[in-house]
Amino acid sequence: MKSDKTLNVFTLAMINVAAIVSLRGLPAEAVYGLSSIFYYIFAAICFLIPVSLVSAELGTGWPEKGGVFRWVGEALGPGFGFLAIFLQWLQNTIWFPTVLTFAAVSVAFIGLDQSADIALASNRYYTLAIVLAVYWGATIMNFFGVKLSGAISKWGVLIGTIIPGVTIIILGLVYWLTGNTIEMPISSSALFPDLTDFNNLALAVSIFLFYAGMEMSAVHVTEVNDPKKNYPKAIFIAAFITVTLFILGTLAIGVIIPPKEINLTQSLLIAYNDVFKLFHLEILGSVVAICLAFGVFGQVSTWIAGPSKGLLAVGKAGYLPPVLQKINKHGIQVNILIMQATIVTLLSIIFVLLPSVQAAYQILTALCVTLYLIMYILLFITFIKLRITQPNVDRTFKVPGGTLGMIVIGGLGFVASVAAFLFGFLPPSQINVGSSSNWIMILIGGNIVGVSIPFIIYSMRKSSWKSNDPNDVFEPFSWESKLSKTDKKS
Numbered sequence: 165m166k167s168d169k170t171l172n173v174f175t176l177a178m179i180n181v182a183a184i185v186s187l188r189g190l191p192a193e194a195v196y197g198l199s200s201i202f203y204y205i206f207a208a209i210c211f212l213i214p215v216s217l218v219s220a221e222l223g224t225g226w227p228e229k230g231g232v233f234r235w236v237g238e239a240l241g242p243g244f245g246f247l248a249i250f251l252q253w254l255q256n257t258i259w260f261p262t263v264l265t266f267a268a269v270s271v272a273f274i275g276l277d278q279s280a281d282i283a284l285a286s287n288r289y290y291t292l293a294i295v296l297a298v299y300w301g302a303t304i305m306n307f308f309g310v311k312l313s314g315a316i317s318k319w320g321v322l323i324g325t326i327i328p329g330v331t332i333i334i335l336g337l338v339y340w341l342t343g344n345t346i347e348m349p350i351s352s353s354a355l356f357p358d359l360t361d362f363n364n365l366a367l368a369v370s371i372f373l374f375y376a377g378m379e380m381s382a383v384h385v386t387e388v389n390d391p392k393k394n395y396p397k398a399i400f401i402a403a404f405i406t407v408t409l410f411i412l413g414t415l416a417i418g419v420i421i422p423p424k425e426i427n428l429t430q431s432l433l434i435a436y437n438d439v440f441k442l443f444h445l446e447i448l449g450s451v452v453a454i455c456l457a458f459g460v461f462g463q464v465s466t467w468i469a470g471p472s473k474g475l476l477a478v479g480k481a482g483y484l485p486p487v488l489q490k491i492n493k494h495g496i497q498v499n500i501l502i503m504q505a506t507i508v509t510l511l512s513i514i515f516v517l518l519p520s521v522q523a524a525y526q527i528l529t530a531l532c533v534t535l536y537l538i539m540y541i542l543l544f545i546t547f548i549k550l551r552i553t554q555p556n557v558d559r560t561f562k563v564p565g566g567t568l569g570m571i572v573i574g575g576l577g578f579v580a581s582v583a584a585f586l587f588g589f590l591p592p593s594q595i596n597v598g599s600s601s602n603w604i605m606i607l608i609g610g611n612i613v614g615v616s617i618p619f620i621i622y623s624m625r626k627s628s629w630k631s632n633d634p635n636d637v638f639e640p641f642s643w644e645s646k647l648s649k650t651d652k653k654s
Contacts, residue, residue, distance in 0.1 A: 171388050173398045180402035184377040185409055186463065187329055187456070188266035191431035192370050192526075193410070194417040197348045199357040201411055203371050208407050211584070212375040214577030215540065216399040217563045218547045219379040224391055224560035225550070228639045232379060232543065233478045238641050239546040239553070243622050246483050248539050250618035253471045255536040257504050258610075259373075260464060261295055261512045262528045266432075267460035268294035273433040273453040276446055285430050288524075295512050298461060299468075303505045306469045309494035324459010328452055329409050332432070335439040336416025344442070348418040369588045370526075372581075373533045374410060378402070379543065391560045432456075472500045481638040482630035483622065489631065527603060530588050531610045537585040538615065544578035554642065 193200040222235040237245025272285035420435045437449040476497040490499045514524045551570045563569050591603040
């Protein structure tokens with residue numbers, strides 16, 4: 165009898181699209197005009213596809229509870245496994261102020277006076293107030309269980325991402341077909357960026373964050389019917405939809421707004437308003453702003469509890485102190501959520517310290533990218549090592565091409581991740597971020613702290629930290645099982 169929990173290909177693909185697609189980053193790539201197509205396709209080939217294929221193999225070869233903790237721990241030991249899942253949670257926590265900045269801008273554009281909306285959206289104190297109010301509100305809502313937040317998330321994806329995404333693409337097409345001035349240079353030479361300018365690559369690295377998150381769907385591998393065939397199929401469908409939405413949405417903004425006037429946090433809303441004005445439908449700009457704000461709230465509601473649940477599960481296996489394992493009567497990890505909200509609050513203060521909202525937005529994005537890329541570097545090393553050391557483990561899906569396929573896919577993903585990590589430290593020339601040395605020092609300091617914390621926690625762990633609940637027990641790593649058998653024999 166077929167399980168009610170079985171996911172079909174389309175549902176799994178949509179789970180991935182909902183997890184990684186966000187419209188807020190489109191203006192950052194619209195700065196590049198037509199060459200943004202190159203960046204999107206390049207990042208998809210060098211990062212998105214390798215991550216998707218590698219995650220599919222690791223997820224079907226080691227489907228036990230733990231996700232990236234299980235995979236990396238299997239290859240590199242539990243210390244690095246804990247680092248991987250901690251970074252997955254931490255970068256998500258740092259991401260909140262950036263996505264909520266977009267929500268603050270959306271709320272500001274609900275008004276009908278665009279000049280006043282722009283002024284409000286540029287106010288750092290307004291942005292800080294909205295970010296904190298929305299985040300703490302969503303956190304408190306999650307204390308009461310996932311049913312309400314789940315409903316908001318489901319409708320948030322449709323109302324706040326899919327519909328506005330399709331709308332901006334249609335508006336860009338209408339703007340072009342009705343004979344308006346095309347602000348984006350259109351030529352074959354414009355398709356290829358100047359790769360000798362490292363400052364151009366600094367802003368483009370943010371595309372890697374757009375594509376991050378495909379590994380999350382590996383937790384659903386046991387819920388897919390015929391995973392060898394359907395799991396990778398769903399991944400590729402999601403990848404195609406994601407790349408298409410990003411490219412067309414970015415080009416739509418570039419067509420409407422001149423490159424020098426593009427604002428990383430406001431241009432999406434301005435693009436909607438400018439086209440609606442052509443048809444004397446300004447009120448629709450406010451409607452879209454409300455939809456986008458609701459979409460962000462729904463996305464945040466999902467991600468507030470999601471990654472922290474993974475951290476909680478690993479924590480109960482003895483990797484977090486009992487105080488961070490506390491759950492309320494609804495089964496929600498309240499203390500982790502409070503710690504998470506406190507970090508978000510401290511990071512949000514950056515908005516009133518840096519020269520502009522754009523600068524704060526970009527530096528937090530860069531920190532998210534670099535921390536997350538450390539996790540992906542570990543992921544690709546894990547993939548290659550497990551292929552070599554545990555070739556006989558049954559993998560329902562395996563990256564095609566044998567040893568050559570492993571080298572090409574694993575090597576490509578590893579090199580791309582390392583290169584993107586290094587370029588992420590370069591301040592973008594398109595945005596005033598203040599002192600370049602301060603920018604670099606903030607990122608270096610943030611990465612050192614982010615990597616050090618999990619190792620410190622790991623070194624302090626005690627046997628008393630392990631939960632006594634049988635449901636919280638992790639299956640031992642294969643190398644632990646071998647050691648146990650060896651000990652018994654001796």
